Amino acid sequence: MSIRSRGSVDWITVAIYVALLIIGWLMLHAASFDESQNYPYLNFNTTIGKQTIWIGVSLLVFVAAQAIDWKFWNSLAYPIYVACLVLLLAVLIVGVEIKGARSWFGFAGFSIQPSEFAKFGTALAMASYLSYFKSDLRDMRSILVCCGIIAAPILLILMQPDAGSALVFSSFFLLFYRNGLSPSLYIVGGGLIGILILSLMYSPNIVMLLLVIFGIVVFSNRIKNKKLALGLAILLTATVVGLYLYQQVLIAFIIGFVAVIALGAYNYINRHQRIVLLMLPTVLIGSFISFGSRYAFDHGLKPHQQERINVWLRPDKCDPRGSLYNILQSKMAISGGGFQGKGFLQGDLTKLNYVPEQTTDFIFSTVGEEQGFIGVVSVILLFLGLLIRTTMIAERAKNKFIANYAYAVAGILFVHFFVNIGMSMGVMPVIGIPLPFLSKGGSALLVFSVMIGVLVKMDTARFGR
Numbered sequence: 001m002s003i004r005s006r007g008s009v010d011w012i013t014v015a016i017y018v019a020l021l022i023i024g025w026l027m028l029h030a031a032s033f034d035e036s037q038n039y040p041y042l043n044f045n046t047t048i049g050k051q052t053i054w055i056g057v058s059l060l061v062f063v064a065a066q067a068i069d070w071k072f073w074n075s076l077a078y079p080i081y082v083a084c085l086v087l088l089l090a091v092l093i094v095g096v097e098i099k100g101a102r103s104w105f106g107f108a109g110f111s112i113q114p115s116e117f118a119k120f121g122t123a124l125a126m127a128s129y130l131s132y133f134k135s136d137l138r139d140m141r142s143i144l145v146c147c148g149i150i151a152a153p154i155l156l157i158l159m160q161p162d163a164g165s166a167l168v169f170s171s172f173f174l175l176f177y178r179n180g181l182s183p184s185l186y187i188v189g190g191g192l193i194g195i196l197i198l199s200l201m202y203s204p205n206i207v208m209l210l211l212v213i214f215g216i217v218v219f220s221n222r223i224k225n226k227k228l229a230l231g232l233a234i235l236l237t238a239t240v241v242g243l244y245l246y247q248q249v250l251i252a253f254i255i256g257f258v259a260v261i262a263l264g265a266y267n268y269i270n271r272h273q274r275i276v277l278l279m280l281p282t283v284l285i286g287s288f289i290s291f292g293s294r295y296a297f298d299h300g301l302k303p304h305q306q307e308r309i310n311v312w313l314r315p316d317k318c319d320p321r322g323s324l325y326n327i328l329q330s331k332m333a334i335s336g337g338g339f340q341g342k343g344f345l346q347g348d349l350t351k352l353n354y355v356p357e358q359t360t361d362f363i364f365s366t367v368g369e370e371q372g373f374i375g376v377v378s379v380i381l382l383f384l385g386l387l388i389r390t391t392m393i394a395e396r397a398k399n400k401f402i403a404n405y406a407y408a409v410a411g412i413l414f415v416h417f418f419v420n421i422g423m424s425m426g427v428m429p430v431i432g433i434p435l436p437f438l439s440k441g442g443s444a445l446l447v448f449s450v451m452i453g454v455l456v457k458m459d460t461a462r463f464g465r
Contacts, residue, residue, distance in 0.1 A: 065453030084121030171411030219263035334368030341372030
């Protein structure tokens, strides 16, 4: 065997994958540990026993992926995607309902979640479509096709309902960006999401006031005479804010919107059309969203859905012994670990089951309590390392399908990693997204193993294998 062929497999990626599997098994063993049971990992009726089986199956699948030609996945990308959609449809009819969601197929004491497989199928389909020579994300037709590919599984998953799994499909916008989707759309989209969040945190009137001031400042800045621009911005801002503070809200907004529209017209006449076409819709649509989101929150969401948002954005309105309990216990466990942690199987909150859903949503709190700051940083670095290796594979790929698939996997990994750890620390909403390779769940573990295994095999194509 030549040196080149021996080095064709990305062993760093493989090593990170195996390390995360081992850490996940240890942390899940700690989170589900029961002193009354001897060798629970050999009892396949226990949480850790079932996970041990899933790890064994996942490793076999990972190895098997190395024996399959990478072109196989490109050839069958669409059939696999359609099969995943069929499974998502079937689970709505014959699936098992758990915690209010019909998201699983159950058999022999195990459960399979088709939404996890849909992530892999959608990644293949999206990579295949974007590698087609006629696809161009500067063309509206291509954008609509891509949105349709991700919309189908999202809608079926929302029908279960499982908003957390549906959210993961937003990760494909990383792939869209890499394929040339206009950055302006991301700026506008990010701004509107920010407006939505602020509107749920504060009064919609305050958000709209900020939007009007922002529009005035941006448009005034385009005036060539900078002294005039500064004076005009200060005068208009002071007028609008003064009227608002003196309870003349309607008059303040009328003057503010008239000023924004007039300044926008001035900029458009003076050949600043792009900033006008970007800013004016943002201010107008953002104002609508600021009021619409609050109305939807108050009248469209169920009480438990409102509580989830309040836990995230307005924890002061939540009951520490009710909806806020999970987050508080998770944060206490993480902070209680200190620098070195309390040691394996020595976490007090973990042993006494003080953290609800600790084997799934809050598995990261086990890492924090038992392994401390060192363990937390180590796990984060491993995930960052896996993300870096995935993007490196994408950048060095000689085939567009492989590059697209790698970016799709990187996006999925990032959303899972960022949201789950953010949930554990209270900076993201609790929406039930597992931490890859660490959280309990055979479907997620199997699918992530398949995704990484296929990616490692695809990477060998650069050596002609």
